[in-house]
Every structure is written in C-alpha cells, then in structure tokens.
Amino acid sequence: MAGLLRPFRRAVTYTRWLHLFMAVVWPAMWIFVDEAWAFASVVPLALAGLVPGMRVVEGVQARLLLTGHRPDDASVDIVVAPSATWADHGRLVVWLEARLAVGFCVAMLTVQLPVLAVDLVNAARGGHQAPGSYLRLAGNHWWYGLLSPLPLLLLAAVVVGAGELITRLARRLLGPSRAERLSALEERTEQLLERNRIARELHDSIGHALTVAVVQAGAARAAGSAEFTDRALSAIEETGRAALEDLERVLGVLRESERPVSGRPTLADADRLLESARASGAEVDAEVTGAVETLPGPVTREGYRILQEALTNVLRHAGAVPTRVRVEVADGVLVLDVRNPLPDPRAAPGRGAGLRGIRERAALLGGRAHTGPDGAGDWKVRVELPPG
Incomplete structure (x- = not known):
C-alpha cells in the first residue's frame, strides 16, 4: 500500500x-x-x-x-x-x-x-x-x-x-542530439586528459622532491659530516621549494579553470635537476647538443618532466650511481638519453607508474620512448620528440 x-x-x-x-x-x-x-x-x-x-x-x-x-x-x-x-x-x-x-x-x-x-x-x-x-x-x-x-x-x-x-x-x-552527445563526450575526454596531465605533473614533481629528500637525508646520516649535511639540507631545501612552486601552480589551475597554464619549467631549467641529482651523490655526466631554447613550448616542457622522472628513477631504484645524460636537438627533434647501471636485482621493483608516464608524455606529442636494459649492463631511457 x-x-x-x-x-x-x-x-x-x-x-x-x-x-x-x-x-x-x-x-x-x-x-x-x-x-x-x-x-x-x-x-x-x-x-x-x-x-x-x-x-x-x-x-x-x-x-x-x-x-x-x-x-x-x-x-x-x-x-x-x-x-x-x-x-x-x-x-x-x-x-x-x-x-x-x-x-x-x-x-x-x-x-x-x-x-x-x-x-x-x-x-x-x-x-x-x-x-x-x-x-x-x-x-x-x-x-x-x-x-x-x-x-x-x-x-x-x-x-x-x-x-x-x-x-x-x-x-x-x-x-x-547525436552531435551534442559527441560534443559532450569530447569535452569529458578533454577533462579526463587534463586530470591525467595534472596527475603526471604532481607525480613527477612531488615524487622527485621526496626522492631527493629521502636520498639526501640517508646519505647525510651515513656520512656523519657536518659539511655534507649542510649540502644535503641545501639540496633538500632547493628541491622542496621547486616542488612547492609546482604544487601551487597546479592547485591554481584546479581552482580557476580559465586560468592560463604558465610558469612550467622547461629544459632551459634542466641544470637544477642535474645539480639536485649530483647533490644526492650521483655522478651525472651531462652533455647538451643543439639549441634547446628553440624547441616549441610543449616539447621543452614535456622534455623537462621526462628528464626529471628519469633522474628520479635513477635515485629511487639504483641510488647514487654514475649516470650519463645526453640532450640533443637536431632539425627540431629532441632526443633525451639517460643511462645508468642496472640496480641490484634484489631491490624491490617499482610499480612502473613513472615509466608509464614517460611513455604517455612521449605518445601525446607523437614521439617515441624506449625504456629497459640496453644489453650492456645499463638501464636506458631514450625518448625522441618531434617538433610538432
């Protein structure tokens, strides 16, 4: 009833x-x-x-x-x-x-x-x-x-x-109508892509900062040197400040959907990534060939994030090991090559989110990414991004 x-x-x-x-x-x-x-x-x-x-x-x-x-x-x-x-x-x-x-x-x-x-x-x-x-x-x-x-x-x-x-x-x-449903679906897809991009930004930036902080803190405690501790704290401070800037920028985009995305780091700022890795104990041999400043905005920004994630993976899974970084720009094509000795096979494997993010960033720009052992005892990350 x-x-x-x-x-x-x-x-x-x-x-x-x-x-x-x-x-x-x-x-x-x-x-x-x-x-x-x-x-x-x-x-x-x-x-x-x-x-x-x-x-x-x-x-x-x-x-x-x-x-x-x-x-x-x-x-x-x-x-x-x-x-x-x-x-x-x-x-x-x-x-x-x-x-x-x-x-x-x-x-x-x-x-x-x-x-x-x-x-x-x-x-x-x-x-x-x-x-x-x-x-x-x-x-x-x-x-x-x-x-x-x-x-x-x-x-x-x-x-x-x-x-x-x-x-x-x-x-x-x-x-x-069918056209309106398609338009709504495209808008929803754009929103999901934007959320995915923001998730990658936070993963790369915050993950890199936390990895550097953990490695630096562990190395400072093991070294027992006041001078080394000062350098480690300086590196942690600089990396943390950069991560806070990235976090504030991303949160600003989330709060204001119409706010333009600006201030994202580019490959011109790659020196701070290399110095951060060196301050963590890694021997980074870097070589830059070509005019990095001529790269289009999306290419140089995604290239920075790819390099950041590659160095973060080195510190997280291999530790302070010799690392070779090659950045080459030729005919508008950006080639990133990062190699380091393979980590201890007994180490706990990662979940692969960072490597998946590298491949997604490369695919988004129509490029290619190769990650894995190179057959000579090294782990390689090689990415090619076209100018378009």
Missing part, C-alpha cells in the same frame, strides 16, 4: 500534472470561440517548433516541472539550448504536438472522471446527472455508489502514468 501511495508524496507528480495542463491553456481559449479553432491550433504550434529559442523554453519547463531539477543542472539529459539542426526542429515539433495530445487527454479526464464519480453517487441516491457529463448512466441503482471510487482511482493512475509518459517523451525528444 505504501508503494502505491509513494508517487503522491512526491512533488514532481503534481508538477508534471501542471505541465500537462499548461500545454492546453492556449488551445482551450479557442474553445470559447469555436471548437474547430481549438483543433486548428496544432498548425501554429508546429510553426513555433521551428523557432530555435522554443527549445530553450521547453527544456527549462521540462527540467523544472518534469524532473524537479534546476535548469542549470547538467546531470539531467534534457537540453536547454536552441535548436541547431533541422533534426532538432523536427523533434521539437513532435514534442509540442505530443505534449498537446497527452495534455488534452489528461485535462479532459481530470474534469470528467470526478464528474462521473459524483454522477454515480447521485444515481445511487436517485438524483440526476450533471448536465456536462459525457457518460450517461442508465437508470438509478443503489450499487452505483459502490462504483463511485473507481473514477477517482482511475484519475490517480492517469496522473501518475501520464506524468511518466511525458517525462520519457521529454528525455527522448528534448534530449541531446
């Missing part, structure tokens, strides 16, 4: 009823002039469906009255936007005519079913029927009184059923 009464405890049941009544207000005014004019109202209604802004009006009404959501709620699959194609116009015309037909039927039953219930009671008592009744009762019988609740129950079923029907029609006819 509680399940049957549940729809009548929801406000949206009555707003849907109101929505259907609103569809027949304008045609109902013509009934006072001539009933034939009321049926002729379907023609101007169809013409109204050709007006682009009509879709906005109907979408707002449908969201408010049929779903109970605000017009700006993006979770509702009813579009609040002007018609952009002839298909949109066609669906809107069908919607307007369908809403009129369903609304007319519901309005008539809303009036006639209560009248029928009163007529049944009057007939059971020996009285007369109302003059506006469409259904005439034969004679006066006492058992008509037992039937009097049925029209009201039927009206309740009509209100709930018609509300569900018109809502389904709204989602179908006022919902997004």
